[in-house]
């Protein structure tokens with residue numbers, strides 16, 4: 072058996088320990104003689120899985136009882152309309168920072184439910200930096216401010232809530248960075264993340280919502296109403312049970328790595344190795360022009376030559392470095408170095424970059 076160094080943007084690499092644990096328990100979960108995939112979502116065995124996943128997430132992120140944690144379907148993209156449907160209640164207006172493709176898609180969905188104001192955008196610059204946001208951009212009353220924490224495709228990342236009025240409800244898409252660095256949950260009204268990058272296999276969306284934001288809009292379809300999902304402990308219908316189980320194993324694994332603080336140290340080191348390589352070479356160019364906006368999860372770069380970029384990806388694949396091609400709208404290369412991507416994998420990529428540069432410059 073051969074495992075490659077996998078830099079996939081999502082569905083992404085999972086830790087070997089987690090896959091092996093799932094394999095070990097696959098035929099007989101917890102002595103019940105069935106797989107976790109084969110038992111009722113209302114069975115006591117599964118209820119303890121759900122409870123474990125939730126309590127581990129609460130512990131790892133420091134989520135207080137003021138928040139509900141929901142496990143929903145539809146991935147991150149379902150949250151684009153769902154956040155707007157549930158939160159545009161009073162002013163029917165929201166601010167959307169246009170920092171990338173996913174932010175833009177979210178704004179477009181929100182327009183179905185109310186007025187969208189874009190206070191800042193870096194689209195005209197190809198999203199090579201984060202849009203500059205200042206507090207005076209928020210003069211109109213609004214229900215919330217929405218921003219994408221890590222811009223997966225372009226490789227820029229916020230490391231805190233952008234400057235905004237104190238009483239602003241803040242909503243953030245953390246799909247590609249949740250659990251990768253410490254964040255202060257209490258600054259947010261709602262955080263969501265699709266599962267396939269740092270949480271579990273694809274198929275799940277985790278939503279962390281402040282309880283006072285539940286049930287503000289009446290008459291929503293039950294499946295799209297956070298308050299219904301919260302009231303039913305994410306069991307209004309059959310949830311993606313295997314995914315929730317896998318998420319629990321991922322949380323256990325993360326805890327064994329020193330939790331979010333521990334993995335953050337490692338993530339910074341992984342990113343540093345790649346950015347140092349890019350910065351010390353004339354051959355590679357980082358896609359992000361503002362160094363302070365660089366992501367520690369999504370490292371985007373190119374050789375500046377499309378043919379060489381193509382060659383880079385195909386040669387890398389031959390050496391067991393997989394899924395390094397950039398997103399089609401950004402071009403070049405992208406190393407997605409989510410939590411499960413090891414330091415060893417990053418070092419292997421860096422050494423490949425050295426060799427490729429020597430041969431092709």
Ligand SMILES: *Cc1c(COP(=O)(O)O)cnc(C)c1O
Pocket residue numbers: 081145146147148149173219221222223244245246247265266
């Ligand atoms: C991957 C990604 C999405 C899309 O996720 P889906 O689960 O495929 O809908 C949305 N936002 C961000 C920031 C992402 O990285």
